[in-house]
Amino acid sequence: MDIKLLHGILNPQMVSSDTATLTRFSVDGVVPEAVVCPANLSQVSEVIKLANREKWAVTPWGSGTKMEIGQVPKRLDLVLCASRLDKIIDIDVANLTVTAQAGVKLGDLQDLLGGAENRCFFPLEGDLKAQADYMCSGRDYKGVFLPLDPPFPDKATLGGIIATNSTGPKRLRYGLPRDLILGVRYVSPTGEIIGMGGKTVKNVSGYDVSKIMIGSLGTLGIIGDITLRLLPLPEQIATILVSFNELTAVTGFAKRVLNSKLLPTSLEVLNRDGYSLSASTDLKAPSGRWCVAVGIEGFSEEVKREITDLKDMAHFEKAIEMAELDSDSTIVFWKNLANCALTLPKDGETVVKFKAGFLISNFPEVLEAWTNILPDNFCALTASAGLGLACAYLVIKTDSDIEKAARLGKAFRETAENYGGSMVVEFAPATLKQKLDQWGSPHADFVLMRRIKDSLDPLNVLNPGRFLGGI
Amino acid sequence: MEIDALRQRLKEIVGEDYVLSSSVDLMLYGYDAYLEMSRPDVVVIPENTEQVSQIVRLACEEGIPVTARGSATSLSGGPVPLKGGIVIHFSRMNRILEIDTVNKRARVEPGVITLDLQTAVAKKGLQYAPDPASQKTSTMGGNVGENSGGPHCLKYGVTTNHTMGLKIVLYDGEVVDTGGKAPDRPGYDLTGLLVGSEGTLGIVTEITVRLIEQPEAIKTLLGIFETIEDASNTVSAIIAEGIVPATLEMMDRLVIKAVEESVHAGYPQDAEAVLIIELDGLKDGMERISDRIIKICLANKVREVKVAKDEAERNTLWTGRRGAFGAVSRLRPNYMVCDGTVPRTKLPEVLRKVTEIGREYNLPIGNVFHAGDGNLHPLILFDCRDEEETARVREAGTKILRLCVDAGGTISGEHGIGLEKLHEMSFIFSQDDIAAMWKLKNAFDPVGGFNPGKVLPPLAS
Ligand SMILES: Cc1cc2nc3c(=O)[nH]c(=O)nc-3n(C[C@H](O)[C@H](O)[C@H](O)COP(=O)(O)OP(=O)(O)OC[C@H]3O[C@@H](n4cnc5c(N)ncnc54)[C@H](O)[C@@H]3O)c2cc1C
Numbered sequence: 001m002d003i004k005l006l007h008g009i010l011n012p013q014m015v016s017s018d019t020a021t022l023t024r025f026s027v028d029g030v031v032p033e034a035v036v037c038p039a040n041l042s043q044v045s046e047v048i049k050l051a052n053r054e055k056w057a058v059t060p061w062g063s064g065t066k067m068e069i070g071q072v073p074k075r076l077d078l079v080l081c082a083s084r085l086d087k088i089i090d091i092d093v094a095n096l097t098v099t100a101q102a103g104v105k106l107g108d109l110q111d112l113l114g115g116a117e118n119r120c121f122f123p124l125e126g127d128l129k130a131q132a133d134y135m136c137s138g139r140d141y142k143g144v145f146l147p148l149d150p151p152f153p154d155k156a157t158l159g160g161i162i163a164t165n166s167t168g169p170k171r172l173r174y175g176l177p178r179d180l181i182l183g184v185r186y187v188s189p190t191g192e193i194i195g196m197g198g199k200t201v202k203n204v205s206g207y208d209v210s211k212i213m214i215g216s217l218g219t220l221g222i223i224g225d226i227t228l229r230l231l232p233l234p235e236q237i238a239t240i241l242v243s244f245n246e247l248t249a250v251t252g253f254a255k256r257v258l259n260s261k262l263l264p265t266s267l268e269v270l271n272r273d274g275y276s277l278s279a280s281t282d283l284k285a286p287s288g289r290w291c292v293a294v295g296i297e298g299f300s301e302e303v304k305r306e307i308t309d310l311k312d313m314a315h316f317e318k319a320i321e322m323a324e325l326d327s328d329s330t331i332v333f334w335k336n337l338a339n340c341a342l343t344l345p346k347d348g349e350t351v352v353k354f355k356a357g358f359l360i361s362n363f364p365e366v367l368e369a370w371t372n373i374l375p376d377n378f379c380a381l382t383a384s385a386g387l388g389l390a391c392a393y394l395v396i397k398t399d400s401d402i403e404k405a406a407r408l409g410k411a412f413r414e415t416a417e418n419y420g421g422s423m424v425v426e427f428a429p430a431t432l433k434q435k436l437d438q439w440g441s442p443h444a445d446f447v448l449m450r451r452i453k454d455s456l457d458p459l460n461v462l463n464p465g466r467f468l469g470g471i
Numbered sequence: 472m473e474i475d476a477l478r479q480r481l482k483e484i485v486g487e488d489y490v491l492s493s494s495v496d497l498m499l500y501g502y503d504a505y506l507e508m509s510r511p512d513v514v515v516i517p518e519n520t521e522q523v524s525q526i527v528r529l530a531c532e533e534g535i536p537v538t539a540r541g542s543a544t545s546l547s548g549g550p551v552p553l554k555g556g557i558v559i560h561f562s563r564m565n566r567i568l569e570i571d572t573v574n575k576r577a578r579v580e581p582g583v584i585t586l587d588l589q590t591a592v593a594k595k596g597l598q599y600a601p602d603p604a605s606q607k608t609s610t611m612g613g614n615v616g617e618n619s620g621g622p623h624c625l626k627y628g629v630t631t632n633h634t635m636g637l638k639i640v641l642y643d644g645e646v647v648d649t650g651g652k653a654p655d656r657p658g659y660d661l662t663g664l665l666v667g668s669e670g671t672l673g674i675v676t677e678i679t680v681r682l683i684e685q686p687e688a689i690k691t692l693l694g695i696f697e698t699i700e701d702a703s704n705t706v707s708a709i710i711a712e713g714i715v716p717a718t719l720e721m722m723d724r725l726v727i728k729a730v731e732e733s734v735h736a737g738y739p740q741d742a743e744a745v746l747i748i749e750l751d752g753l754k755d756g757m758e759r760i761s762d763r764i765i766k767i768c769l770a771n772k773v774r775e776v777k778v779a780k781d782e783a784e785r786n787t788l789w790t791g792r793r794g795a796f797g798a799v800s801r802l803r804p805n806y807m808v809c810d811g812t813v814p815r816t817k818l819p820e821v822l823r824k825v826t827e828i829g830r831e832y833n834l835p836i837g838n839v840f841h842a843g844d845g846n847l848h849p850l851i852l853f854d855c856r857d858e859e860e861t862a863r864v865r866e867a868g869t870k871i872l873r874l875c876v877d878a879g880g881t882i883s884g885e886h887g888i889g890l891e892k893l894h895e896m897s898f899i900f901s902q903d904d905i906a907a908m909w910k911l912k913n914a915f916d917p918v919g920g921f922n923p924g925k926v927l928p929p930l931a932s
Binding site: 092093094095096097165175178179188192193194195196197198199200201202203204205206207208209211212214215216220231232233235259260261262263298299300301302304305306355357358359360361387388389419420421422424439440442443444445446447448449451452454455456467468469 | 571573574575617618620624625628629631632641645646647648649651652653654655656657658659660661663664666667668672684685686687707710711712713714715752753755756759760812813814815816841844845846879880881882883884885886887888892896899900901903904905906907908910911912913914915926927
């Protein structure tokens with residue numbers, strides 16, 4: 001690679017090729033030849049056009065929290081990092097939208113949004129006569145939020161979250177990134193700056209291109225900035241923890257909740273190891289083998305009612321223990337769970353994460369099957385009862401446990417597939433990926449995915465070989 | 472291929488009775504709820520996916536365009552067969568295949584009428600959230616084609632947010648499933664791209680949708696306002712207050728009057744605007760929120776707030792909204808709906824300018840729209856037999872869309888581009904943007920057989 005070509009379009013401090021940096025930005029052990037951190041979309045566009053001319057393979061990089069997702073790269077010449085694309089462009093509290101660049105960290109954005117006070121707007125903007133008539137809200141609590149709670153909220157960037165379609169427990173109530181995205185500006189694999197959508201909450205003008213950018217793992221474009229829907233911060237939040245010994249009681253309880261009129265934000269089933277991930281000093285471990293964590297958000301009357309009903313339901317299913325977390329403990333609890341993979345491994349150990357989606361109706365069967373094949377040592381299960389999702393976190397010895405982990409992964413996948421679903425390997429060392437396919441086998445619709453990739457990225461410049469079916 | 476030979480081949484696929492080609496039939500299948508028409512060469516009414524696949528394969532081999540058609544309530548020319556060819560009508564593929572109450576999913580054929588699905592799932596205590604005002608007539612296939620919205624989409628999202636998977640027939644007759652009942656199948660979100668693609672990427676033969684629990688309680692309020700600005704400020708103020716109701720629907724004086732004359736919904740005829748506000752969810756806390764909304768209305772100079780006391784009163788309030796388009800069409804022979812959308816705080820400004828445009832072009836304009844979404848529907852009334860007036864209507868429509876774009880909005884919130892707004896696509900998209908969409912079109916439909924002439928304007932090369 002001729003680094004000078006990059007110097008032609010970027011400041012020298014935006015281009016690195018020293019060994020330390022290159023090693024830090026290696027992907028599954030594949031070391032790039034250069035790392036660039038452009039400061040705006042025009043520069044990204046120039047870099048990508050150059051990459052097309054030179055036939056370089058480019059990997060976009062948010063903050064690297066999810067770089068383990070995907071196959072070992074086929075080729076990697078250039079890492080394009082989003083760290084300088086870190087501006088929050090517009091927070092519009094009255095319209096409940098935010099526009100920010102891809103490199104903005106979710107945690108930073110949430111902090112800002114949570115304190116956003118300016119709920120005023122011009123009813124007749126542009127109309128000079130009416131300038132004085134500001135409208136302001138009289139609400140006595142402030143703040144808005146982006147209803148997304150993916151893993152590593154403090155580190156993960158918006159671009160990375162969108163590119164991996166990353167979600168957390170609150171998806172039960174608030175949906176996926178795909179339900180929140182209103183607009184996106186990105187650099188296409190051939191280097192054009194493309195803009196779709198905007199600040200309106202409804203938009204059917206042209207194809208909904210933002211949808212295929214979501215979850216495409218940087219294979220169809222470099223996300224530049226994103227406009228997302230916000231919600232007002234809830235008046236009150238709480239969490240109910242209920243523990244059981246028998247899986248049938250767990251699923252019985254979950255079913256009760258899901259068939260009721262209650263609208264919990266999350267309904268997570270944790271095994272004992274799973275619970276230990278979210279425990280903190282002020283939370284003692286429950287005595288049962290299973291714990292169900294129900295997140296509740298809303299107006300104070302709603303929260304009160306949900307707590308009462310949930311306790312009744314737990315009673316009915318003969319719960320062993322129940323605890324109610326106040327708003328501070330609620331925040332700590334879910335944050336610990338979201339960050340758990342960071343705190344788990346000790347020296348010489350690695351975390352492996354499997355994530356499966358399957359039919360909601362088969363939740364009991366999947367959980368039971370997984371429990372039966374669990375290894376004796378640590379394995380945390382966290383499963384969303386209302387969504388048909390389950391994650392398993394194993395801690396393995398990096399050098400000696402690979403075979404075992406691969407076997408377990410295959411067994412987990414088989415279970416998910418038997419129940420109408422699929423499983424991806426979200427996090428694993430490269431050695432494990434060689435023994436276990438990250439994505440599973442594609443379905444018949446893969447022919448369309450292949451054609452889309454070939455049509456948009458004819459020279460296979462963006463993240464070659466990392467995605468499903470070798471895209 | 473000779474047209475007679477084509478009809479013969481189609482009859483072999485679907486049976487003698489289900490291929491229509493009389494000149495009356497061809498005329499009837501040549502228009503929708505927009506202004507243009509164009510006749511197909513033949514109409515075919517298949518019974519299942521396999522037949523659709525054979526029809527599409529034949530069309531592909533012979534280079535004949537294929538346009539899918541639901542109930543043709545599209546307001547942008549979506550199902551109009553611009554280049555002739557085959558129209559596939561889905562009236563026979565109207566079965567609800569499955570209502571799965573445990574997984575909360577339904578699987579339907581594309582010809583199922585939206586309201587029929589809603590009624591069927593309601594019997595099981597569930598609901599399918601998207602509720603286009605045309606739900607009595609529109610089909611699920613058409614809803615997917617246009618990514619339809621409706622009054623309750625403020626809180627629940629539009630068709631795409633509830634579509635989990637599709638069965639589609641590709642340009643060469645291949646059949647594939649995208650998504651499905653289980654979540655998170657790895658790969659690109661093809662379902663998300665197909666929803667709203669107006670039949671230009673593939674033919675949908677089965678739809679899997681998400682169902683949700685019916686809310687425990689519903690509260691419907693009607694605010695009566697002296698000015699349209701007060702009403703639209705109320706909309707923004709409610710949202711800014713941290714309340715996201717299920718609906719915020721507005722009607723202006725012209726529409727109120729038309730509605731009262733036709734369905735008697737109990738709106739005062741001298742009001743400048745009415746706002747339907749509906750809350751749903753748990754009953755707990757609803758009283759307090761409703762009181763807060765009333766306070767906001769009062770702060771914005773509402774004349775009166777009516778609260779529906781029971782289901783019957785609630786239905787009366789809604790009858791007016793649902794019947795609004797129909798009522799307005801009694802005033803003049805034709806209307807054109809402009810579907811511009813703006814960030815909702817811009818509503819007062821944009822509505823005022825819409826009124827000015829009406830004056831400038833000397834055309835009556837009524838407004839009935841999804842105010843909470845910032846989705847305007849100015850209805851321009853006219854008589855299409857008057858060519859000069861019709862030309863003015865088109866100009867005024869374009870100007871209104873321009874106005875929305877200038878206010879940070881877009882040219883269609885829910886009715887689609889069709890053939891109506893091809894020109895206006897350049898208001899919001901660069902040539903590069905449109906080229907990117909063409910690349911997607913070519914990936915799905917390399918022969919250009921599906922609904923040609925829609926959604927994407929040709930590239931200025
Ligand atoms: C009075 C009135 C009120 C309306 N209110 C609303 C409203 O509140 N919200 C809203 O969003 N819209 C509204 N509309 C617009 C319209 O009803 C919707 O767009 C509706 O979804 C169209 O459904 P349809 O069955 O009539 O489809 P059609 O008009 O027949 O087709 C619409 C598009 O979908 C495509 N299509 C149809 N079936 C298939 C298939 N099987 N596979 C692939 N493509 C297919 C067609 O080719 C066409 O491009 C209204 C229209 C009227 C006349």
